[in-house]
Amino acid sequence: MQSKLPITSNHSSLGTQISQPLTVGSQNSQGYWRSLNELDETPEFQQFLEREFPQAASEFPSGVSRRRWVQLMSASIALSGAAGCRYGPEKIAPFVIRPENTLSGVPKFYATSFELAGRAVNLLVTNRDGRPIKVEGNPDHPLMRATEPNNVAGKPRFQSAGTDIYSQACVLGLYDDDRAGRVAKRVDGKLVDSTWDEFTQYARNQLESLKSDQGQSLGILMSPSLSPSVNRLVSDIVKALPKATVAQYKSIDDSAQRQAATQAVGQPAELLLDLSSAKVICCIDSDPLGNDPNMPIYARQFAIGRKPALDSMNRLYSVESRYSVTGASADSRLPIRSSQVGAFLVELEKSIDQLLAGQSAVAAAKDEKPLDEVPIGEQLTRFVAAMSEDLVKHQGAGVVYVGSYQPLDVQLLALRLNKKLGNLGKSVKFIADRTVIEGVQPVGLDALAGKLGGSISTLWVLGDNPVYTPPSHVGLAKLLSSMQNVVYLADFEDETAQVASWSVPLAHALESWGDVVSVDGTYSICQPQILPLLGGKSVVEILALLSGQTAEGSALVRTTASVATGGPLNANAWHKLLHDGFAGGSARELSGSSVDGPVPLGSLDLESLENGKLELVLCESDTLYDGRFAKNVWLQELPQSITKIVWDNAALVSPRTAEKFGLRQSDKSQTSVVRVKVGDQQVDLPVFLMPGLADGVIVAQLGYGRICRDEAVKSDEQVVIGQDLSKLRRLDSMHLISGVSVSATSQPYRLATTQDHFAIDPIGKDGLAQRIGWLVREGTLEQITEGGAGFVEHEGLHHPELKSLWEEEPMETFEKDPTVAYQWGMTIDLNKCTGCNSCVIACQAENNVPVVGKEQVLRGREMHWIRIDRYFRGNQSSPQMIQQPVACAHCETAPCEQVCPVAATVHTEEGINAMAYNRCIGTRYCGNNCPYKVRRFNYFNYGTEYGYFYGWQQQGKLEEASRKLQQLVLNPEVSVRGRGVMEKCTYCIQRVQNVKIQTRSEGRSIEDGELQTACQAACPTQAIIFGNIKDTTSEVAKSQADPRAYAMLSELNIKPRTLYLARVRNTHPRLKASFQLKEAHHDSHGHDDHGHSQSEHH
Structure with a gap:
């Protein structure tokens, strides 16, 4: 695609660049666009938009590529109709007397915590008939309670703790039959089957031989661990073998950030932010709301400060090279190269020093142009001035956070800025490093590699596939393949397993005993939800074997728990720990000061x-x-x-x-x-x-x-x-x-991308230009505080009052109807949504949503019930972004219901647009008539044709066993759909029914917040609110009465039950774009874009 952007001249000094601003292609009147194709109105985008359904509906994919995709997909999409159950090894006999508190089909919930992708996750696991199928955040964990604005008094009884995508997807990994499921040793260059007994004997022999040289020939390669039990056992091994080498390697490197914190404190330390009270958050090449290990915590804290109030709403700046999730949520964002971050901070420090000395940093011009109409050099100058003004104004309540990729000198400069601004110990804290191993000084991967094949002849590798993840110049594959004693604790028979002498299966976290320390210092327990399906063992059990211990995982963890909790655990204390999932305790906060380092050098030439x-x-x-x-x-x-x-x-x-x-x-x-x-x-x-x-x-x-x-x-x-x-x-x-x-x-x-899929375009190409600005609505904080939320109505489509085709009963009659206790509705707050995707995976896990593969995604056939639309606004060089989750809106006058010839989609008395899958004959009229484009059609039997008959070269016992394992991931309360059936969001109707049954048996009504959909429970920012809109005191009813509330496509008179709260940007006056300045002058009074009262949405 030919770009329309001019190439400008090169300039290097801050504030002296005079190049012309980058221009934008054909924009719609609201300035929103989803992709460059849409922005330039390419024929391909228009063709895709005009096709109601993807092409070749009956064409079955052919060729080797399909089998290849399916070979990888089979663990997820073998969704057969029956859902099995798995018990531990025991004799099969019926219960003569049913055990207490056990009722078949009724789920149980167990608390657990473990380390996942470098972060500690605290979960509540849904277990059905002995098999875990869904995880949620543990709402009782102190870390989650601490992020609530009213965590001491007035704490709600029901709340969602929020999770991330890795936590939600971990159940699929549990039932993946491709996990390592055998003990294997290398014979003549190939892995052959062995047994745990043979490996145990090998380990004992190795331990005896290692004692002769005090472990000098032993190396242990591991990631920094947050598990006290793992660290204790490694410490015990080093005490027994004092010359052993322990090496730590982390593929996502944060060593510079940790080193800066350590220098500031004087002992091993980590950096921890407190965004809940921060008024100014400056993220410099960092992504705390995206890929940061503490994302669920930071996102929850950030959302607390996003309530549109002049004195309380926080302000988020993002200065970065890539476009991150944090950048998408920022009030103002500036793109610079990562190498220029140090120079940017130097300029920021100069401006802050001037303000602290009582001088004005940069005087504001009376007739300042909008930010997007000035050269990039002036944009940079304005950012420095605005950020420094805000940080100095809110001393002690600001954050300057530099990403972990940045070098040590940049990290130290950021700490020095936080020290000058009084942020250390308040919004920026130091805590003791949780990965420290007592009595052990770990070496780096390069130091270990220098010893392999030399002084180190035996290496134990504790997972994480170190042949694949490190830089290839280290040459670990060659080094390990030349050694005779390499033991690899493998979750898959991956690249490292191919060169190891022994490959032993690692138990999944949901099958293991373990523990972890959360970032707040809380000691949390990991308890198995099911016996190891493939015979794996946990890291603590393998380390115990190396140290000569014979205790089982529970005993090893209990020993550590006794130390962590301050004394021996009796039976009651141990059971309470298992029930709660955590013990008391808090992070040991450390006091530190800034450390002077070399001034980062670099140019701010942005051209x-x-x-x-x-x-x-x-x-x-x-x-x-x-x-x-x-x-x-x-x-x-x-x-x-x-x-x-x-x-x-x-x-x-x-x-x-x-x-x-x-x-x-x-x-x-x-x-x-x-x-x-x-x-x-x-x-x-x-x-x-x-x-x-x-x-x-x-x-x-x-x-x-x-x-x-x-x-x-x-x-x-x-x-x-x-x-x-x-x-x-x-x-x-x-x-x-x-x-x-x-x-x-x-x-x-x-390249498969979904950015233009399911674009909402019910009024054709000409209408699309204006329609996007009505789908997502946003304004500035000044518009809220000065004129209310009138901008919400102003940005909508103005139309005459909408008339119904039939006479409707007044809402008051409906609300007083005693036969219908509940009317369900949802609100999504665009001011809190970061687009983290947790809701998408949670919905997939809860509702048995299949995977279709790259080939089908290219055809526009992905099956997710929730999609997150993201829109750009502004020019191509530095556009703003807004994220919008879209699922079925459960319209009261649903267009889909009116065209279905077999009544497969109908309305329940409680307002849910329900699906009767066994009625559906696949006409797809409903999908054609859905203005939100949220209905998904099964072009294949993804559970049989795609997952069962393809991806295997032999039939028989192996395949049958695999199928039985894979189907355990299914939620038995949700029907598995077949070819020719339409599906969509159901407001988690199975959860609705479960809570209704429970409360009915207890003789009470459903309390507000007691019922949560899967997407709502997974959302770390609590951007999704679900409940009974008939109850005017409920949170969802209050949110739908908020002045920021609006209904998407309300002009169609479909009366959706899902409403949105408009996005509000707290932008510094120096940094407002042209479209924000125009909106500020609009008359926001007297418009009614809904065409009916707010109550009529109900």
Whole structure:
């Protein structure tokens, strides 16, 4: 696609750049657009928009590629109609007398906590007939209670704790039959079956031989662990073998941030933010609301301050090279290169020093132009002035947070700024490092590699696939393959297992005993929800074996728990710990001061674009983290938060950078491939043009390019998804790489992205230009405080009062009807939603939503019941973004119900637009008539044709056993849909019915907040509110009466039960864009875009 952006001259000094602002293509009247294709009104976008249904509805995909996709997808999409159950090994006999508190089909809930993707997750697991099928955040955990604004008094009885996508998807990993399920040893270069008894004997023999040299020949490679039991056992091993080498390696490097905190405190420490009371949050190349390990906590704290009130609403700045989730939520965002962050902070410090000295940093011009109409150099100057003014004004209530990718000197400068502003100990804190191992000084991966094959002849690798994740120049694959004693605790028989001497299966976290320390210092327990399905063992059990102990996992963890809780645990205390999932305790907060370091050097030239001097940002994947979730197809098919790419990684570049170097992204799903070269290493990646990226920067996500081979079926065929970027990394530059050159190739590539799928366009192309501005509505804080929420009505479509085709009873009669106790409705607050995708995965896990694969996504056939639309606003160089979750709105006068010839979609007396799947004959009239485009059609039997008959080269016992394991992930309360059936959001009708049955048996009504949908419970910011709108005191009824509330497409008179709360930006006056200044002058009074009273939505 030819870019319309001019190439401007190069200027290097702050505040002296005079290039013209980047112009924008054809914009709609509201300034919103979903993609560059839509912005430029390409024929391909219009063709996709006009097609009501994807092409080739009856065409079954052909070729080897389908079998390859399905080979990876089978763990998720083998969704047969029956849902099995799994018990521990025992004799099968019926209950003569039913055990107390056990009722078949009634779920139980167990608290557990474990480490997942570098973070501690505290969960409440739904267990049905002995099998875990769903997780939620533990609402009673102190960490969650501490993030509530009224955590001492007035705490609501029911609340959602929120989770992240990895927690929600972990149940799929539990039932993945491709997990390592055998003890294997290498014989003649191949892994052959062995037994736990044989391995145990081998380990004992190794332990005896290691004692002879005090462990000098032993190496242990592990990730920094948050588990006190793991750290205690490693410490015990080193005490017994004092010359052993313990190496720690983390694929997502945060060592500079930890080192800065340690220097500031004088002992090992971590940085912890408190955003709940922060008024000014400055995120500098950081993403606390996205990929940060503490995302659920930070997101909840951030949302607390997003209530539109002049004195209480926080203000979020984002200065970054890539477009992050935090950048999408920011009130103001500035794209700069990662290498320029240090220079930016230097300028910010100068401005802060001037203000603290009583001087004015930068005088504001009386006739300042809008931010998007001035050169990039002036934009930078304004950002520095606005941020420094706000930080100085709110001393002690501000945050300057630099991302973990930045080097040590930049981290120290950020701490110095927080010290000057009085933030340390308040909004920015230090806590004791939770990964410290008593009596052990771990070495780095490079130091360990230097000893392998030399002084170290025996290596125990505790998971995390270290052959794949480190930079390839370390050469671990070659080193390990040359050694005779490499033991690998494997969750899959992956790249590391292929070179290990022993591969022993790792138990899933839901099968294991363990523990973890949360970021607030709370000691939390991990208890198994089911016996190991594939015979794996936990890390603590393997370490106990190496240390010569024979205790089981529960005893090992109980020993640690006794120390953590201050004394021996009797039976009652132990049972209480298991019931609650945590013990008392709090983080040991450390006092520290800033540490002077070298002043970061760098240029703030935002215009220069020179090949060979580009920057490469390698960040963890939005969905796969560092690649450890590459086999989890829920996450593979989850659209990445910003790009909406699925099943791939790509080279993200700004439109201006693409134009400069001749990179093209075609109008169709096919794009060109760019060759990215760093030194003598190169990788080919598909090109994806991303508005808002800093010029001269290439962004790519790690975690792809994994080789997936199913050895159990003797298949030589490999499935490789995306590109492995490890060859471009080095241990001293893991994420930020300079000196990069690019060259365009003629190689085409099909890149699947959902950004233009299911675009709402009921009034044609001409209407689309204005329609987007009515779908998402936003305004400024000044508009709220000065004129109320009139901007919500002003941005909507103005139309005459809507008339019904039949006479409707007054709402008062309906509300007083004693025969209908509940009327369900939902509100989604766009001011809190960050687009983190937790709701999407939670809905998929709860409602048995299938995965369709890359080929079907390219056809527009993805099945998610919730999609998150993201819209840009402004010019291509630095647009604003807004996220909007969209699911079935459960309209009172639903267009889908009126056209279904068999009444497969009907309205319940409680206002839910329900589906009768066995009636549906697949006419798809309902999907055609749905204005929200939220209905999904099953083009195949994803549970049989896609998951059962394909992906295997042999039939019989192996396949049957696999099927029985895979189907355990299904929720038995939700029907599994087949080919030719339409499906959609049901407001989690099964949860509604369960709570109604329970409260009816107890002789009471449902309390407000007692019933939560899956998406609501998973949302870390509590942006989703669900409840009884008939109860005027309920939270959902109050939210729908909020002046910010509006109904999407209300002019169609369909009366949706799901309303939205408009987005409010708390933008500094210096940084307002042209469209914000125009909106401020609009008359926001006297318009009624609903055409009927708010109560009529009910």
